[in-house]
Amino acid sequence: MPETAASTTRAPDALLPSLTPLLHEWLPRQRWFAGKGRRVTGFTLEAATELLPLDGPGPGLLHLLLRVEQPGRPAGEPADCYQLLLGVRTQLPPRLGPALIGRVRQGPLAGRAVYEGLRDPRLAGLLYERLRTPGRTGPLRFHATRALPGALAPRVLDAEQSNSSLVFGDAYILKIFRRVSPGANPDLELPLALGQAGCARVPAPVAWFESGAATLGVLQPYLRDSRDGWRLALDALAAGRDFTAEARSLGRATAEVHLALAAALPTLRLERAETEGLAAAMDRRLHAAAQAVPALLPYVPGLRAVFAAAGDAEGAGAVQRIHGDLHLGQTLRGSDGAWAVIDFEGEPAKPLDERRRPQPTVRDVAGMLRSFDYAARTHRPWNADWAARCRAAYCTGYAEVAGADPRTDPSLLRAYETDKAVYEVVYEARHRPDWLPVPMSAIHRLATTP
Ligand SMILES: Nc1ncnc2c1ncn2[C@@H]1O[C@H](COP(=O)(O)OP(=O)(O)O)[C@@H](O)[C@H]1O
Numbered sequence: 001m002p003e004t005a006a007s008t009t010r011a012p013d014a015l016l017p018s019l020t021p022l023l024h025e026w027l028p029r030q031r032w033f034a035g036k037g038r039r040v041t042g043f044t045l046e047a048a049t050e051l052l053p054l055d056g057p058g059p060g061l062l063h064l065l066l067r068v069e070q071p072g073r074p075a076g077e078p079a080d081c082y083q084l085l086l087g088v089r090t091q092l093p094p095r096l097g098p099a100l101i102g103r104v105r106q107g108p109l110a111g112r113a114v115y116e117g118l119r120d121p122r123l124a125g126l127l128y129e130r131l132r133t134p135g136r137t138g139p140l141r142f143h144a145t146r147a148l149p150g151a152l153a154p155r156v157l158d159a160e161q162s163n164s165s166l167v168f169g170d171a172y173i174l175k176i177f178r179r180v181s182p183g184a185n186p187d188l189e190l191p192l193a194l195g196q197a198g199c200a201r202v203p204a205p206v207a208w209f210e211s212g213a214a215t216l217g218v219l220q221p222y223l224r225d226s227r228d229g230w231r232l233a234l235d236a237l238a239a240g241r242d243f244t245a246e247a248r249s250l251g252r253a254t255a256e257v258h259l260a261l262a263a264a265l266p267t268l269r270l271e272r273a274e275t276e277g278l279a280a281a282m283d284r285r286l287h288a289a290a291q292a293v294p295a296l297l298p299y300v301p302g303l304r305a306v307f308a309a310a311g312d313a314e315g316a317g318a319v320q321r322i323h324g325d326l327h328l329g330q331t332l333r334g335s336d337g338a339w340a341v342i343d344f345e346g347e348p349a350k351p352l353d354e355r356r357r358p359q360p361t362v363r364d365v366a367g368m369l370r371s372f373d374y375a376a377r378t379h380r381p382w383n384a385d386w387a388a389r390c391r392a393a394y395c396t397g398y399a400e401v402a403g404a405d406p407r408t409d410p411s412l413l414r415a416y417e418t419d420k421a422v423y424e425v426v427y428e429a430r431h432r433p434d435w436l437p438v439p440m441s442a443i444h445r446l447a448t449t450p
């Protein structure tokens with residue numbers, strides 16, 4: 001693989017001391033930082049790559065893989081590793097003021113402004129150019145499946161995200177993974193497999209970059225005339241409009257993606273003993289969640305009873321690769337009414353190996369049922385009937401394509417919906433505390449009503 005110019009020109013540890021005070025203040029405030037609520041006790045650099053020289057006439061671009069030390073990590077587990085793209089300039093133009101992280105006080109970068117590089121069109125454009133020309137730069141490897149057009153104007157996508165995204169010329173979108181782990185990211189692995197299998201429901205990656213075994217970013221076609229399912233659902237609620245036709249076609253699209261995943265990647269049968277393992281795993285996640293969010297504690301007995309019922313479920317059936325974090329915000333509806341499914345990363349808080357494990361497809365169905373509940377609960381007044389009708393229509397559409405109705409095994413579906421609600425409680429407590437009542441209302445319903 002050809003080596004290109006500008007890679008690490010300084011020993012990584014020479015850079016870190018001067019960046020540490022800036023990062024201590026800036027990192028915990030980032031939407032994508034997964035360690036919120038826990039102290040940051042230090043940093044170690046996995047890699048530092050100068051994609052543009054830091055001491056040149058123009059802006060420098062420093063790519064870091066940074067391990068963030070925080071207390072409370074299980075023994076033997078490495079600290080979380082984050083991907084940073086830092087712009088470095090002697091003078092920061094006013095238009096980049098909001099991107100400022102801080103000004104370096106000491107060391108080789110003393111006096112320079114360090115800022116979020118993705119917000120600098122010159123630096124974002126360089127990243128796209130590197131994706132257009134496959135090859136290596138230091139530890140970074142860039143791949144492309146096709147020739148890409150040149151000079152597309154970049155813009156940062158200002159959306160609710162666990163990562164960061166850049167849109168290029170409204171033709172492509174680059175998702176930059178922020179918390180990175182060794183191993184193929186499902187958000188590259190699955191859309192690539194689906195694209196090769198000819199599944200039209202998922203935008204197929206056209207380029208990506210990685211370091212070692214860790215996927216760092218994926219470029220895919222940008223569906224410019226699409227709107228995400230979450231916004232569409234809220235608009236329907238606000239207008240008092242029925243959403244069952246959209247929900248039904250979304251159920252059909254979900255089933256199409258599941259069938260394509262089962263065909264493209266190996267499918268396993270889940271034996272009864274493993275079904276009980278599912279209930280035990282749900283119990284384990286509930287115990288950890290209740291430690292993190294004590295408001296769950298009163299509901300633990302009722303929630304465990306829901307999981308126990310799933311443990312006896314006959315119908316866990318086959319398991320396969322699934323989306324893993326399916327909700328309305330992971331769907332896009334084009335102007336032609338066709339649904340696309342995006343973001344196959346899985347639940348960001350889960351370890352990568354767990355997110356890559358084959359699961360019953362009902363986990364995805366349960367995630368989407370939770371999303372209709374979420375949408376209805378964020379609308380005032382709460383429209384329970386709207387959510388119930390969408391949930392039924394979604395399952396009907398799913399059954400029309402999959403040939404099996406997810407409601408056939410109500411105890412398994414209820415257990416997965418409950419497991420998802422438990423995950424959402426922890427997610428909202430960490431990222432959006434004022435949203436916490438939404439999943440907690442589901443916890444109350446699922447734990448107390450038969
Ligand atoms: N291929 C695409 N076309 C159009 N918009 C997209 C595409 N992929 C993602 N988006 C938009 O970007 C947002 C964030 O993408 P997503 O993959 O969900 O990132 P994250 O995992 O960081 O939340 C989505 O909600 C959607 O609005």
Ligand SMILES: O=P(O)(O)O[C@H]1O[C@H](CO)[C@@H](O[C@H]2O[C@H](CO)[C@@H](O)[C@H](O)[C@H]2O)[C@H](O)[C@H]1O
Pocket residue numbers: 160161162163230325327328329343346347348367370371372374375424427
């Ligand atoms: O989209 P991500 O991959 O970042 O998923 C995480 O964030 C989601 C919120 O952006 C969160 O989804 C929860 O809120 C949604 C409304 O904002 C709702 O539609 C989902 O049903 C609900 O789970 C998701 O859980 C989290 O993993």
